[in-house]
Amino acid sequence: MPEWRKDPIVDRWVIIATERGKRPMDYKEIIEEKKSQDCPLCEGSEMKTPPEIIAYREPGTARDTPGWWVRVVPNKFPALQIEGEAVQQHRGVYDYMNGVGAHEVIVESNSHISGMNMQSDKQVEEIIWIWRDRSLDLRKDTRLKYIQIFKNYGSAGGASLEHTHSQLIATPLVPADIKQEIKGMKDYANRYGSCVMCDMLRQERAEQDRLVIEGNHFMSFSPFASRFPFETWIVPKEHQYDFAQIREAQVKDLASVMKRTLSKLSHMIKNVPYNMVLHSSPVNMQNETHFHWHLEIMPRLTLMAGFELGTGYFINPTPPEIAAQALRETEEVYPIRDEYMKEVRHYV
Amino acid sequence: MPEWRKDPIVDRWVIIATERGKRPMDYKEIIEEKKSQDCPLCEGSEMKTPPEIIAYREPGTARDTPGWWVRVVPNKFPALQIEGEAVQQHRGVYDYMNGVGAHEVIVESNSHISGMNMQSDKQVEEIIWIWRDRSLDLRKDTRLKYIQIFKNYGSAGGASLEHTHSQLIATPLVPADIKQEIKGMKDYANRYGSCVMCDMLRQERAEQDRLVIEGNHFMSFSPFASRFPFETWIVPKEHQYDFAQIREAQVKDLASVMKRTLSKLSHMIKNVPYNMVLHSSPVNMQNETHFHWHLEIMPRLTLMAGFELGTGYFINPTPPEIAAQALRETEEVYPIRDEYMKEVRHYV
Numbered sequence: 001m002p003e004w005r006k007d008p009i010v011d012r013w014v015i016i017a018t019e020r021g022k023r024p025m026d027y028k029e030i031i032e033e034k035k036s037q038d039c040p041l042c043e044g045s046e047m048k049t050p051p052e053i054i055a056y057r058e059p060g061t062a063r064d065t066p067g068w069w070v071r072v073v074p075n076k077f078p079a080l081q082i083e084g085e086a087v088q089q090h091r092g093v094y095d096y097m098n099g100v101g102a103h104e105v106i107v108e109s110n111s112h113i114s115g116m117n118m119q120s121d122k123q124v125e126e127i128i129w130i131w132r133d134r135s136l137d138l139r140k141d142t143r144l145k146y147i148q149i150f151k152n153y154g155s156a157g158g159a160s161l162e163h164t165h166s167q168l169i170a171t172p173l174v175p176a177d178i179k180q181e182i183k184g185m186k187d188y189a190n191r192y193g194s195c196v197m198c199d200m201l202r203q204e205r206a207e208q209d210r211l212v213i214e215g216n217h218f219m220s221f222s223p224f225a226s227r228f229p230f231e232t233w234i235v236p237k238e239h240q241y242d243f244a245q246i247r248e249a250q251v252k253d254l255a256s257v258m259k260r261t262l263s264k265l266s267h268m269i270k271n272v273p274y275n276m277v278l279h280s281s282p283v284n285m286q287n288e289t290h291f292h293w294h295l296e297i298m299p300r301l302t303l304m305a306g307f308e309l310g311t312g313y314f315i316n317p318t319p320p321e322i323a324a325q326a327l328r329e330t331e332e333v334y335p336i337r338d339e340y341m342k343e344v345r346h347y348v
Numbered sequence: 349m350p351e352w353r354k355d356p357i358v359d360r361w362v363i364i365a366t367e368r369g370k371r372p373m374d375y376k377e378i379i380e381e382k383k384s385q386d387c388p389l390c391e392g393s394e395m396k397t398p399p400e401i402i403a404y405r406e407p408g409t410a411r412d413t414p415g416w417w418v419r420v421v422p423n424k425f426p427a428l429q430i431e432g433e434a435v436q437q438h439r440g441v442y443d444y445m446n447g448v449g450a451h452e453v454i455v456e457s458n459s460h461i462s463g464m465n466m467q468s469d470k471q472v473e474e475i476i477w478i479w480r481d482r483s484l485d486l487r488k489d490t491r492l493k494y495i496q497i498f499k500n501y502g503s504a505g506g507a508s509l510e511h512t513h514s515q516l517i518a519t520p521l522v523p524a525d526i527k528q529e530i531k532g533m534k535d536y537a538n539r540y541g542s543c544v545m546c547d548m549l550r551q552e553r554a555e556q557d558r559l560v561i562e563g564n565h566f567m568s569f570s571p572f573a574s575r576f577p578f579e580t581w582i583v584p585k586e587h588q589y590d591f592a593q594i595r596e597a598q599v600k601d602l603a604s605v606m607k608r609t610l611s612k613l614s615h616m617i618k619n620v621p622y623n624m625v626l627h628s629s630p631v632n633m634q635n636e637t638h639f640h641w642h643l644e645i646m647p648r649l650t651l652m653a654g655f656e657l658g659t660g661y662f663i664n665p666t667p668p669e670i671a672a673q674a675l676r677e678t679e680e681v682y683p684i685r686d687e688y689m690k691e692v693r694h695y696v
Contacts, residue, residue: 079655079663092551093544094572150654158653167654175659196441203440224442277658298657305506306498306515307427309646310625311523315427 040076041163043110049073053104054133056126069123070130071107072168078103079169086143086172102138102170106130106149109164115153115271116164117263117333124255127166128246131278134168135244139283144170146178146282149243154273156300166276174282181279185290195239197292200224210324213260217253220261222320222327229302229318230272230327232261234295241291243280258295260332265299267333268326273300388424389511391458397421401452402481404474417471418478419455420516426451427517434491434520450486450518454478454497457512463501463619464512465611465681472603475514476594479626482516483592487631492518494526494630497591502621504648514624522630529627533638543587545640548572558672561608565601568609570668570675577650577666578620578675580609582643589639591628606643608680613647615681616674621648 040048046064053072061067080101088097108127109119116124135147151166152158159165174182188196204211204221212220212232220234234257236250246254265272280293308314388396394412401420409415428449436445456475457467464472483495499514500506507513522530536544552559552569560568560580568582582605584598594602613620628641656662 093547094551146659148655148658150658152653156651158651169655169659171659171661173661175661177658177660180660199441203442207440275654275657277654279658296658303504303506304652305500306623306625307496307517309623310496310498310525310627310644311494311517311519312525312528313519313521313523 039112039161039163041105041107041161041165042112043068046071049105050076054130054137056130066110069110070126071110072130072134073105073107075103075105075167080171082141097172100143100172102141102144102168104134104168106134106166106168107163108166112163114162114164115262115266116151116259117266118164119259121252121255121259124259125251128251128254131166131168132244132246132251135280135283138168138170139244141170142284143172145284146171146174147280148175149278151274151276153275154271154300157273157275159273174285178279178282182282182288182291185292186288189290195290195292197235197294198239201235201237209321212264212324212327213257215253215257217250218257220257222324224320226316226318226320226323227314228298228300229316230265230269230299230323231316231320232265232297232323232327234258234261234297236293239292241281241287241289241293242283243278243293261297261327263332264327264330265297268330269299269301274298275300387460387509387511389453389455389509389513390460391416394419397453398424402478402485404478414458417458418474419458420478420482421453421455423451423453423515428519430489445520448491448520450489450492450516452482452516454482454514454516455511456514460511462510462512463610463614464499464607465614466512467607469600469603469607472607473599476599476602479514479516480592480594480599483628483631486516486518487592489518490632491520493632494519494522495628496523497626499622499624501623502619502648505621505623507621522633526627526630530630530636530639533640534636537638543638543640545583545642546587549583549585557669560612560672560675561605563601563605565598566605568605570672572668574664574666574668574671575662576646576648577664578613578617578647578671579664579668580613580645580671580675582606582609582645584641587640589629589635589637589641590631591626591641609645609675611680612675612678613645616678617647617649622646623648 039045043066046052046066050073052064052068053074055063055068055071057068057071080099080103082100082102084098084100086097086100088095090096106127108116109123113119116127119127131149135149138144138147147168147170149166149168185196188194192199201219204219205214210222210224212222217238218234218236220232223231223233234254236246236254238250240246265274274297276295276297278293278295281288281291302315302317304314387393391414394400394414398421400412400416401422403411403416403419405416405419428447428451430448430450432446432448434445434448436443438444454475456464457471461467464475467475479497483497486492486495495516495518497514497516533544536542540547549567552567553562558570558572560570565586566582566584568580571579571581582602584594584602586598588594613622622645624643624645626641626643629636629639650663650665652662
């Protein structure tokens with residue numbers, strides 16, 4: 001059984017994941033990247049994953065068989081487990097709790113492709129819809145307080161499988177970084193009577209120099225205090241605290257802005273590894289209506305080393321104004337589109 | 349001129365380091381590791397670094413010439429600059445400030461060796477003394493509020509030079525992580541009337557299962573909520589808020605405990621990359637006497653990916669009890685000691 005453990009000094013919880021149980025010896029072997037012939041995420045390999053939680057699939061096809069175009073399964077090596085109580089205990093100065101939570105894999109294509117820029121717009125919309133479906137379903141479990149959706153791309157981004165996928169970890173705690181964001185947004189609203197993210201969008205539109213793409217409903221830009229070279233945020237132009245409030249017109253626009261942004265990134269620096277995280281309001285708590293949900297894309301071109309790990313501050317060698325200009329000037333390229341792009345079937 | 353920039357939502361400052369000014373093209377080239385023949389940190393290559401700030405050297409030898417055994421120079425590509433005002437400004441929602449601060453390199457040996465475990469105990473003591481000297485000297489500059497000493501080891505640890513060295517970045521701000529630690533330590537003291545770190549040491553000694561080495565003045569152990577596999581902290585047994593308060597007997601013991609801990613780590617997992625950070629009380633402010641200074645060693649065997657970057661929480665696949673046991677059972681090995689270990693000259 002894994003455990004949640006709290007650092008006794010700061011508000012930092014750690015999952016001690018005994019199910020992944022790495023021993024010292026395990027680190028000496030290099031894990032080779034999986035090849036497509038034994039990829040557990042490809043259509044036809046459904047039995048290589050735990051039983052599916054949900055899939056958008058053709059009518060008449062059975063669970064865990066071919067016929068799907070987006071599919072969600074439990075992580076085979078989950079960091080958290082869904083069973084058990086989420087009750088904090090302590091021994092001396094140390095607090096801990098059962099490793100309760102959910103850890104799921106969203107398979108973003110039935111073909112062995114690696115990136116969102118190889119997908120049709122319609123397929124990217126389907127990915128967003130299934131993110132929303134999982135967010136709405138998981139919050140029925142009142143033990144869960146936060147749903148972290150994220151995507152790791154490339155080995156430097158922490159992806160252990162090449163096949164395009166995102167992940168979801170639902171936690172019985174509101175993470176420290178989210179609490180900080182909520183506090184920052186509330187403090188700003190109390191002081192100025194407006195939303196800091198809405199005000200940022202206004203300023204980005206006025207100053208133009210960090211803007212990457214402006215769609216009808218979403219804006220992508222390099223944040224003023226970018227931690228990473230080419231860090232890019234995608235933010236809804238309308239104030240919305242909960243990602244799951246997203247409407248159909250917004251899904252269409254987000255699919256387009258997200259795909260175009262990632263295409264620019266991947267074309268500018270070939271196959272740049274990145275992490276993309278979706279920050280939304282906590283669930284099963286009083287609504288944090290001051291929150292403004294958004295996506296953060298963090299390319300992994302620099303290492304977080306002693307300074308970053310010691311201080312929580314970052315050194316970024318590329319000013320966001322230069323990053324945004326380079327991204328604006330980069331073509332959107334959709335590699336091997338013809339070869340891989342299948343007709344997208346509709347969710348019925 | 350570099351710039352400090354504050355994220356408008358959370359208390360997170362970023363150095364926009366224009367002096368390092370990387371453009372998109374710069375990322376496409378892989379930098380090869382420097383070989384010893386053109387190493388700028390070796391004895392005899394003093395002119396390849398900026399002029400030295402301080403060195404422990406033989407009497408009668410001149411600055412920036414051979415004859416030293418520990419040497420401190422400004423970083424050739426500094427993230428911060430010592431000139432200028434540290435005054436916060438703002439434009440719309442964004443706060444920023446001149447990139448004021450200091451960025452120095454501590455060359456830990458005149459020979460081209462890579463690790464602290466290849467040094468004599470006496471030499472490691474000299475490194476600690478020079479860290480203290482720099483900490484005392486830099487705080488004379490009242491603009492500076494925090495002095496972050498750290499060591500990056502191995503390329504996965506962010507070290508771009510193989511020659512053994514540590515670094516120091518002094519900032520006009522108290523970093524977020526340190527503020528969080530101070531707050532955590534103060535809150536605990538207010539609630540329980542004691543120091544949380546002192547209480548942790550007591551509990552670690554009683555429970556034994558996370559203990560690695562106990563010296564006369566320092567203890568090394570795997571913290572209960574370790575973020576990284578084999579994370580190890582080295583903590584003075586006596587309550588001391590400021591690293592620069594360290595006394596001679598403590599320096600001797602710290603040298604021994606630090607070297608033995610790093611030797612165990614490097615022997616257990618050959619040349620494991622790591623970051624080591626020294627957390628101490630801020631300077632030029634009211635003394636934070638509740639603070640308990642310490643060293644954190646973070647081996648870089650896991651990647652920080654979407655979950656960690658999205659939440660500030662960590663997934664650690666190796667329980668600290670297993671890590672500590674493995675470290676206790678690992679021999680301390682001092683590779684190529686005879687070949688490289690020179691007679692250490694005394695600081696006069």
